[in-house]
Structure formats: C-alpha cells, structure tokens
Amino acid sequence: MTDIQIFLFGADLPVAGQRAQCMANQEGIHLQFAQFAAPLFIHWRELHAKVAGFDHDQLQLTWQQEAAAWSLIPADATEQKKLIAVLPKESLAGFKHWQHETQSQSWLWKGILYTTALVGLAVLLLVWQHDRAAMWAASMVSMKTEKSLGESVLKSLNPKANFLSEGEAVKAVQRIGQQLTAGSRYQYQWYVSKDPAVNAFALPGGIIVVNSGLLKHADTPNELAAVLAHEVQHVEQRHALQNMMNSAAMATVVLVVLGDANAVVMLVAHQLSSQYFSRQVESDADLKGVQLLNDKHIDTRGMVSFFKKLEAGFDPPKEPKASKEESSEVSSWLSSHPDTLLRIQAIESFIAQHPCQQCTVLTWNKADILAELERSEKNKPTE
C-alpha cells in the first residue's frame, strides 16, 4: 500500500481538480474522498493511462464511473514516481504508449543537443585548424582541374604577344627549371615574359613565368634557380588553390555571421584573408624552395643574395639614366612578396641548419641571354 497525493477530476469537481489522497497496491487504487459514501476501489483493468500536462510528462489515469469520465493526476513528480513504482507496467492500458511518448521526447532533445554540440565542435575545429583544412581541401582538387585553371589564367595573359617562345633566355630558364622539377608529378611549362619588372610568378598546374627584368638583374644562375625553386614550391604545395579555399571559407564565415554581405564587405574580407595568407605562403615557399635546391644539389646561397639585392634596391651601374624606373621595377617584387627582411633572416637560419651537401654552382651564358632580351625588346610592338 502506497499513499499518493493526487488531483482528482470528475463530474462535479472543480475543473482545475480537487486535491485528494489515494492508496495504490497490486490490485488497484483505493480512493477515499469526502464526496463518496464509501471508499472507492478501481481495479487497474478499468484504468487507462494518458499523457497530460504542459510538459508532456504527467501521468493521467482515467476511468468511467456512473457514465462520467473521471481521472487523477499525481500532485507532483515524486508522487508520480511512487505511483509508477506500484502500477502494473505490462497490463495497464496505455502505459506503454505513455512511456514511449515521454521517453521519445527526451531522446529527441538529447539528439538535438548532441548534434548541435558535434556541429559546434566541428566548426571550432575547422576554425582552429583552418590552414590544414584548406590544405586538405586543396589536395582533393584533381590535377586536371588545376591544370585547366592555370591555363585559363595563362590565356588571359596573352602569351603569344607578351612571352618569349624561344631563344637563349627561355632555354636557360628551362634547363634550370627541369633540373629542379625532375620527377615531379606536374608537367611544368616555362615562360619568359617581356615585362621589365623584377618579378616571377607561378600559376596552378605548373606554369611558371619569369619576367625578363628578373633575368637581367640575376647575377648568377643560382639566383635564378632560387627564384624558380620558390615558384616551383608554390605549384607543388598548391598555394593558389589553398588561397582560393581560404577566400571561399572567409566568404562563408562572413555570410553566416552577417547574414548578408555586400560586395565591399566581401572584398575587404578577401583582401584581409589573402594578405594574411600570402605571408604564410611566401615563407613556406622560401623554406621549401631551399629544401628543393638542397635535394637537387644546387647551391642555396643564391636565394639570400638575390633577396638582399631586392631589399637594398638594385644599384644601377649599367643603366644610370633609368634609376627612377628601376625603383618601380624592384618594388614590383616587394609588393607581391612582402616582408623581405624577415624572410631573409628565416632563410639564413634555415640554410645554417640545413647546410647544402655537395652543392654545385650553376653556369650560364649571361651575355647571350642579355643579347636575346635586348633583341626581343627591340622587336616589341610599340605600346
């Protein structure tokens, strides 16, 4: 026998229920209530379980009595537990359904909670490790896609008019480049642009363009090899694709946070992300470039000496009148390759840690190359 506090609902009782007490045992429920002449006994067979209450967690037991529906609801959660402990869980009509209804609700909430937590964690992990995520995403892009990407950019540069197709300069670049990229999974294409600015750049898929200005200012072939190694690493590490992934991710974040974004916001976000990214990428290409030179047994000092020249600005002994033009040519490399001084320090310490074993100094015929470049400049269509 268990005493249970209940609310009783019935024909003449208040709609909001009447507080009462009942006793429950194996057989059924004994109700003692002032309104009844004798204590009432209801067998479990006559009772039906229903879900009640705003929280969908209350147990309501209903029965028919004198052509009216009666019901009782335990007064609170502890009273309800007492009632559930006593009632026959197997045979009480509707109780299985009651259990299912109340439990499925808590399962649903647990499911929602865990899923939200999981998604939140995944997002946090992605933000925290966004570099690696971008790298992984970039590695999933197929070589074919990458190649067609690079080729579409190349087409926009109008290679027929702006690039040298043959001659000493192209041959020299190709020779050194092929030495660097022997055994690579990419098929490299080497171009020399007629641009006098001291710069070089890589397009995804293995297209590397060296400006004639850079060839002119490189004193040794090792300096050219260093620049090429740097650009080759941009290709090998798929930096362009990583940059695209980063920008896309940034755009997603901006859209999620702001809900809507106009072109200006997107542009600023892209600028910020690519600026931050380019620093990482450039120093990554430097160090891996030095490693590549080491692997191919090419003297690594060219990297440092060329960067130092860039940092100092070229002294113009051969073309004294072009000093103004000169500075703008140099700043081209500086603007697309930031923080040169810091990078020189990083490269020097890297070289000190990884000294080059059996390294050779490359040779080239600079005079022929210069002559070739001179010729092409003369043939250049008037601008």
Place this chain on the structure above:
Amino acid sequence: MSQLDYKIYGNDLQYVQFTLAAGQEVIAEQGAMMFIDQDIATDAILGDGSASAFGAIGRFVNAIKRSFTGESMFSSHYQNNASYPQRVAIAAPGPGEIVAINLDEQGGSIICQKGAYLAGEKGQKIQIAFQKRVRVGLFGGEGFIMQKISGRGTVFIHASGALRQVALGSVDALRVDTGCLVGMSSSVRYDIKYTGKLKTSLFGGEGLFYATVSGPGHVWMQSLPLSRLSKVLMTAAISGRGKGSIWGKLYLVGFVIFVIVSLFLERS
C-alpha cells in the same frame, strides 16, 4: 490579502479599473497605465518584484528571463498610501479583451502565450514555460517559449479578439487553430495534430496542423489572433493605397516617356 476590487470597462478596447483599499497594491505591465488617483504611489520594480535566493543578481537574471516571455524587464507597482480608496486604471495595449483569472482556482499556475500578462497582484511570478515537445514548438503557433504565471490571487491577461474561457473535462479534447490559443491550466496537454487530408491542409486555410488541447483543465482562446488581424490590416493598407492612384501611375509613365524622348533629342 484582501481581494482586488476591479471592474473591466469597454467592449473591444478595454481597460481595467482597480479600486485599491488603503495599503493595497497592484502590479501592472510597464507603460499600460491609463490614469491613477492622486495618492497612489508608483514605482518601477525589476522583474515581478519577487525576491531571489541569489540576491540582486538573481533578480536581474530573473528579469532577463522574464523579458523572453514578451514582457519588459521592469514592471510598474502601484500602492495606495492614503487611508481612503484610490483608483488605478490599466489599459489593454491593443484591441481585444481583458480576462481576470483567479489563480487559486487554477491550481496556482497557468500557461499563457507570450505577452499575455497585463496586471496582477503582488507576489505573482512570470516565468518561462518552455515547450518540450519539438513539433509543438515548431508548428503549434505559440513557439517554444510561453509564459507561466504562478502565485495567488487574480491575474489579468489580455489578447486580441474576443477572449473566452472553455472548461475541459477529464477526457475532453479540443482542436484549435494554431494561434488562437491564449492560455491553459498547467494540467492541460497542448499538442498538434495533422489536419488529416492534403486537401484540407492546402485549401482549408488552417495550415498543416491543428493545435489540440486535452483536459482536464481550462483553456482560454481568442477569436482574432494578432497575426490574422495584422494580415487583414496589411492587405487593406496595400490595396487601399492603390485606390484612385491610376492618374498617379499614368503621370509616372509620362515621366519615363519624357526621359526616353529627351535622350533621343539630345543625340540629334
């Protein structure tokens, strides 16, 4: 505490007037006051004015929680400091009816839709009643958060349209249009039910689901939910603006033609 002496005036745009005995107090929604007699002391109190186990911070947190239920963080407190009766009139914030509910007859608490509370006695608490059944929260028309008003004495709730109390017996159930439900006793179960037929749900105008309320207890329903009223007003406002404006539109077309023609004129 003595019973509140009140009378509700007006038909569709109502206000409730309290006659406070000496020392008697009443709490009302912020900004709902219509008029008060001279010797009524007014005060703004944080939340519902009830104490918290965590002191001032607890009261502040409770007030923030209260603000989620469609009420403001502060409420107004009116007390008669004179030795003779004084009046306080509290007006409903919109068209509709004010209903007085005696919490003592409802087992001490009721659940209402957001922002239903208008006024009540001191000591009544307004808390969040969170809808634990996801489908009801999403499709029930009242959202996941409702307000639970608990305490003793009389509370005044307001909703647009005609506001009526319906009693539900032990096994009674009502199907209600989602949105027409204003409040219920805490023993009432509030669920949703699919309208049953695709045709009904598409063309019946009641949406995919009915709300179902099953007893025992009381439910309060409104005849005109604010969403329905605003829809009617909005439609009228938009179509009303178009009336008699045909000349205005023609004038615009004339302007466009003028601009186009002027372009050609300049070129020649």
